Amino acid sequence: MIASKSLFWRHSMASAKIVYASMTGNNEEVAGIVEEALENLGVDVDTVEISQADAEDFEDVDICVVATYTYGDGELPDEAVDFYEDLEEEDLTGKIYGCCGSGDTFYDDFGKSIDDFAAVFEKTGATKGADIVKVDLAPEEDDIAHLENFAKQLVEAQEKL
Numbered sequence: 001m002i003a004s005k006s007l008f009w010r011h012s013m014a015s016a017k018i019v020y021a022s023m024t025g026n027n028e029e030v031a032g033i034v035e036e037a038l039e040n041l042g043v044d045v046d047t048v049e050i051s052q053a054d055a056e057d058f059e060d061v062d063i064c065v066v067a068t069y070t071y072g073d074g075e076l077p078d079e080a081v082d083f084y085e086d087l088e089e090e091d092l093t094g095k096i097y098g099c100c101g102s103g104d105t106f107y108d109d110f111g112k113s114i115d116d117f118a119a120v121f122e123k124t125g126a127t128k129g130a131d132i133v134k135v136d137l138a139p140e141e142d143d144i145a146h147l148e149n150f151a152k153q154l155v156e157a158q159e160k161l
């Protein structure tokens with residue numbers, strides 16, 4: 001009985017942290033969609049705006065997610081730079097990561113900050129749990145489906161670790 005109960009806990013109480021950067025709300029919405037999808041899959045989720053987050057907080061969870069906009073000509077948001085540099089120093093071996101976010105296809109470097117975060121996660125030793133999802137401006141029905149699938153893949157990858 002005890003063994004099966006602890007197995008149940010292990011599966012039902014995976015934890016995730018979503019760190020997002022958002023100036024006009026699109027990425028806050030993206031983060032919210034992923035948060036809800038993960039919660040519906042039984043994950044304990046904490047969502048934090050990037051200037052309030054510490055990269056080392058990812059050490060405490062199973063699934064690490066970044067959702068960010070892109071600024072300038074493919075630049076990171078100013079408020080994301082410290083977090084980005086700290087993340088480069090982290091060892092997240094044994095964690096699952098996923099990157100997503102909203103940009104604007106008008107720009108040549110569509111969603112480049114999302115790619116940059118994925119590259120940093122690779123350096124940390126974390127395991128990619130899902131392909132990057134890029135949303136053009138505000139998430140629409142298709143995007144929501146892609147983000148829900150993204151969340152599902154993260155959970156499945158975490159269960160396989």
Ligand SMILES: Cc1cc2nc3c(=O)[nH]c(=O)nc-3n(C[C@H](O)[C@H](O)[C@H](O)COP(=O)(O)O)c2cc1C
Pocket residue numbers: 021022023024025026027028069070071072073074075102103104105107108109110111112136137138
């Ligand atoms: C000055 C400026 C530069 C931008 N540069 C890019 C860019 O290089 N690539 C991109 O995909 N989006 C770019 N964007 C668009 C934003 O990333 C996009 O509007 C995003 O949805 C904003 O997310 P938010 O609502 O969470 O702030 C830029 C927007 C502004 C205002």
